[in-house]
Amino acid sequence: MARNRAFIFLGPPGAGKGTQAKRIAQSCGLTHLSTGDMFRDAIRRGSALGRVVQPIMERGELVPDDVVMKMVEERLSQPDCAKGFVFDGFPRTLPQAEGLDRILERSGFGKLVVVDLAVGEDKLMRRLTGRRTCSVGGEIYNVYDLPPKVDGICDNDGGKLVQRADDTAEVVKQRLAAYERATKPLTEYYRRRGVLHVVDASANMDEVSRALGEIVKRAEGRNGHL
Numbered sequence: 184m185a186r187n188r189a190f191i192f193l194g195p196p197g198a199g200k201g202t203q204a205k206r207i208a209q210s211c212g213l214t215h216l217s218t219g220d221m222f223r224d225a226i227r228r229g230s231a232l233g234r235v236v237q238p239i240m241e242r243g244e245l246v247p248d249d250v251v252m253k254m255v256e257e258r259l260s261q262p263d264c265a266k267g268f269v270f271d272g273f274p275r276t277l278p279q280a281e282g283l284d285r286i287l288e289r290s291g292f293g294k295l296v297v298v299d300l301a302v303g304e305d306k307l308m309r310r311l312t313g314r315r316t317c318s319v320g321g322e323i324y325n326v327y328d329l330p331p332k333v334d335g336i337c338d339n340d341g342g343k344l345v346q347r348a349d350d351t352a353e354v355v356k357q358r359l360a361a362y363e364r365a366t367k368p369l370t371e372y373y374r375r376r377g378v379l380h381v382v383d384a385s386a387n388m389d390e391v392s393r394a395l396g397e398i399v400k401r402a403e404g405r406n407g408h409l
């Protein structure tokens with residue numbers, strides 16, 4: 184019996200998709216798939232893909248759909264995705280959503296479950312410009328809302344905390360504009376298909392995690408409908 188183990192977290196940059204997707208993946212035994220992390224990894228490794236996407240990301244624009252889809256399709260074919268996965272930062276355009284539908288039709292993941300992490304624009308700037316990431320393990324902090332115990336150092340592994348190159352005020356504006364234009368229409372796309380849940384992501388991290396955990400558990404417990 185196919186279980187519903189294919190999740191998407193939608194929401195604007197700064198909604199907390201990365202933090203929440205990592206937590207849920209760990210607690211529910213899903214593979215966390217962040218297209219943004221995959222691209223940053225390619226840039227770090229200096230691969231051909233990394234060289235293509237680096238200037239695009241630095242401007243806060245979207246990577247072309249064909250480049251994204253090729254990477255995603257390859258990633259989904261790897262064995263660790265068979266247990267189920269949660270996408271964070273993908274799909275970001277209508278063609279990407281349609282491409283994912285085609286891939287899922289051929290697989291046995293059951294029904295797609297989409298969660299929109301909704302949060303007002305006023306909170307986003309503070310969350311994005313305050314964000315710091317561990318350069319070793321990738322844990323996410325926020326200097327205002329979720330500070331580490333020691334300034335600039337990861338609580339888990341002592342790694343140095345760094346700011347993402349695209350978290351500057353100027354680039355954040357571009358990313359929010361790209362979200363409004365290309366990604367926001369996806370909530371309507373999924374709502375019409377009856378697979379959309381909306382969670383208030385302006386609540387504190389633990390409350391949001393609890394709400395998401397319940398959605399995941401409920402979705403897995405049922406087949407065919409939410």
Ligand code: ADP
Pocket residue numbers: 195196197200218219220222239240243244245246247251271272273274275276279349358
């Ligand atoms: P955020 O959601 O906070 O903007 P991400 O790490 O998800 O951060 O994405 C960072 C950047 O990577 C985006 O601004 C974009 O340039 C690129 N990117 C990531 N995922 C996609 C995607 N699915 N389609 C197009 N571009 C993407």
